[in-house]
Amino acid sequence: MSIAVTILGASSAKPTADRHPSAQAVNVNEQYYLMDAGEGVQQRLVRAGINPLKLRAVFISHLHGDHVYGLLPLLSTLGLYGKRTPLPIYAPRPFGEILEAHMRFFDTALPYEPQWHEVDTTAHRIVFENDTLEVWSLPLRHRVPTAGYLFREKEPALNVSKYAIERYGLTVAQIVAAKRGEDLTAADGETIPNSLVTYRPYRPVAYAYCSDTNYSARLARMVEGVDLLYHEATYAAAERRTARERGHSTTADAATVALKAGAGRLLIGHFSTRYKDLESLVQESRAIFPATDIAREGETFTVTEQRHDKI
Amino acid sequence: MSIAVTILGASSAKPTADRHPSAQAVNVNEQYYLMDAGEGVQQRLVRAGINPLKLRAVFISHLHGDHVYGLLPLLSTLGLYGKRTPLPIYAPRPFGEILEAHMRFFDTALPYEPQWHEVDTTAHRIVFENDTLEVWSLPLRHRVPTAGYLFREKEPALNVSKYAIERYGLTVAQIVAAKRGEDLTAADGETIPNSLVTYRPYRPVAYAYCSDTNYSARLARMVEGVDLLYHEATYAAAERRTARERGHSTTADAATVALKAGAGRLLIGHFSTRYKDLESLVQESRAIFPATDIAREGETFTVTEQRHDKI
Numbered sequence: 358m359s360i361a362v363t364i365l366g367a368s369s370a371k372p373t374a375d376r377h378p379s380a381q382a383v384n385v386n387e388q389y390y391l392m393d394a395g396e397g398v399q400q401r402l403v404r405a406g407i408n409p410l411k412l413r414a415v416f417i418s419h420l421h422g423d424h425v426y427g428l429l430p431l432l433s434t435l436g437l438y439g440k441r442t443p444l445p446i447y448a449p450r451p452f453g454e455i456l457e458a459h460m461r462f463f464d465t466a467l468p469y470e471p472q473w474h475e476v477d478t479t480a481h482r483i484v485f486e487n488d489t490l491e492v493w494s495l496p497l498r499h500r501v502p503t504a505g506y507l508f509r510e511k512e513p514a515l516n517v518s519k520y521a522i523e524r525y526g527l528t529v530a531q532i533v534a535a536k537r538g539e540d541l542t543a544a545d546g547e548t549i550p551n552s553l554v555t556y557r558p559y560r561p562v563a564y565a566y567c568s569d570t571n572y573s574a575r576l577a578r579m580v581e582g583v584d585l586l587y588h589e590a591t592y593a594a595a596e597r598r599t600a601r602e603r604g605h606s607t608t609a610d611a612a613t614v615a616l617k618a619g620a621g622r623l624l625i626g627h628f629s630t631r632y633k634d635l636e637s638l639v640q641e642s643r644a645i646f647p648a649t650d651i652a653r654e655g656e657t658f659t660v661t662e663q664r665h666d667k668i
Numbered sequence: 669m670s671i672a673v674t675i676l677g678a679s680s681a682k683p684t685a686d687r688h689p690s691a692q693a694v695n696v697n698e699q700y701y702l703m704d705a706g707e708g709v710q711q712r713l714v715r716a717g718i719n720p721l722k723l724r725a726v727f728i729s730h731l732h733g734d735h736v737y738g739l740l741p742l743l744s745t746l747g748l749y750g751k752r753t754p755l756p757i758y759a760p761r762p763f764g765e766i767l768e769a770h771m772r773f774f775d776t777a778l779p780y781e782p783q784w785h786e787v788d789t790t791a792h793r794i795v796f797e798n799d800t801l802e803v804w805s806l807p808l809r810h811r812v813p814t815a816g817y818l819f820r821e822k823e824p825a826l827n828v829s830k831y832a833i834e835r836y837g838l839t840v841a842q843i844v845a846a847k848r849g850e851d852l853t854a855a856d857g858e859t860i861p862n863s864l865v866t867y868r869p870y871r872p873v874a875y876a877y878c879s880d881t882n883y884s885a886r887l888a889r890m891v892e893g894v895d896l897l898y899h900e901a902t903y904a905a906a907e908r909r910t911a912r913e914r915g916h917s918t919t920a921d922a923a924t925v926a927l928k929a930g931a932g933r934l935l936i937g938h939f940s941t942r943y944k945d946l947e948s949l950v951q952e953s954r955a956i957f958p959a960t961d962i963a964r965e966g967e968t969f970t971v972t973e974q975r976h977d978k979i
Binding site: 374451454462 | 681682683684685688707708710711714715731732733737738740741744745748749762765766769773774775776812
């Protein structure tokens with residue numbers, strides 16, 4: 358199991374000739390999820406070799422144009438592509454009204470249903486889940502209601518070790534019971550604790566997307582232990598005051614969250630267009646949290662399971 | 669005087685990795701006008717070296733997403749750029765409602781006024797004019813109310829030829845009268861017809877933008893004598909039936925309009941994404957109207973005044 362994050366855009370609101378607004382494709386076991394949808398996202402997907410029909414769900418952090426202007430064109434194009442299955446869209450209010458007005462004004466009849474699910478941006482809770490994945494909302498501190506999203510693989514089912522099967526001469530019934538987490542009873546009547554015979558085949562991985570937000574110590578606790586953290590860094594460390602006023606973070610803020618959370622790796626992005634030299638920005642973060650990289654458009658960052666080959 | 673048309677996008681609705689939806693920047697004497705605004709138009713402008721703040725007005729042909737999705741992001745960015753003067757937007761109903769809903773939903777306060785002017789898509793009339801330019805609406809035949817736009821330079825003021833001034837020994841008062849179009853009286857009492865002493869310093873040029881539309885003989889009459897004609901050619905000549913059904917034109921339709929109008933030059937675009945080989949499409953048009961070119965993204969097509977250097 359692994360999570361691969363492809364950066365489709367990581368610029369802030371003012372567009373430039375070669376940087377695109379926020380959007381990411383998150384691939385969890387070949388299921389694609391879209392994080393935010395800045396203008397041009399459908400073309401960015403195609404250029405990244407990701408068929409938009411493969412998107413399983415869309416997660417929108419907040420309703421500022423640079424995070425959502427690309428969504429309605431994408432929905433329209435999915436109709437032209439002949440999509441038939443519903444597309445869940447997780448977004449704060451009033452996304453439903455925006456969607457409804459759009460369909461009416463543009464006289465659009467889609468052959469599938471865009472299903473809005475309201476995200477409560479004040480709550481840290483599961484907003485989406487399937488057999489192997491949970492997605493949690495992360496309350497962020499921005500000028501309008503905003504949520505980040507935490508992708509967390511579920512704990513895998515217990516495996517029973519081959520060594521234990523031989524060592525204790527386990528029956529099929531005992532193996533099934535062990536997989537359920539039960540302790541076993543040996544032929545001599547002794548209890549065999551479950552932990553002696555079972556193991557998790559891998560450690561699940563987690564990814565958090567946090568844009569746009571002020572520095573938040575609470576956020577650091579919510580994303581504790583995350584393997585990969587994307588945290589906006591709109592401003593250089595010296596612009597702390599501007600960042601605070603505008604509901605954004607500095608390079609130092611992002612690195613501090615990563616450090617406090619014990620993250621494996623940090624990606625920074627959403628840079629103000631005032632910065633031409635991104636290298637100096639990443640150096641500022643690295644001074645606090647060395648495992649920092651720039652979320653460069655077109656690049657894919659992968660976190661892979663820690664496989665436990667216990668035998 | 670001249671009109672220069674920069675193709676920002678000329679693809680049809682389905683986006684591809686390297687073709688963009690409809691948008692053109694029309695430069696008339698260093699005044700820029702935007703024709704349609706497909707997704708990504710603001711980035712296309714920047715890439716073409718055109719400062720979006722230089723736009724004097726926007727003309728929208730119809731409210732299909734591939735012609736308008738880029739406008740609201742552009743309006744938003746103009747606010748970030750600090751625009752203060754109103755921006756006139758010529759578009760059919762219900763653009764005003766779309767604009768109003770957008771401002772409300774996205775909680776947008778712009779430092780300038782986007783001024784909607786409703787275009788009656790059934791009328792062929794002047795919708796915009798200034799000292800040197802008229803823009804006429806062109807009723808088109810599409811699935812929703814649609815207008816093309818005809819940019820026509822105004823007739824320049826009369827000049828009095830140096831030859832006539834000497835030949836007839838004209839006084840300043842006579843020269844002023846001649847510039848007003850009056851006939852003159854010579855010293856011997858003979859009438860000097862105005863046409864003998866005056867000339868137009870140049871022949872004004874005209875450009876017509878026609879997308880999206882079925883073939884229309886009426887359109888050909890409305891754009892008669894145009895120097896440069898952009899006419900959509902969504903389909904190859906063999907797909908005439910599909911074109912008719914979907915409110916579009918073929919390569920042959922576009923060329924026939926250019927031929928009947930006596931146009932100077934034809935640009936075709938809005939090609940269906942089914943066509944990879946655009947060269948065969950332009951050959952189809954050239955068989956009917958030889959002076960045809962593909963409206964290639966990033967290219968600029970210029971029509972220049974015919975200067976009359978009468979002395």
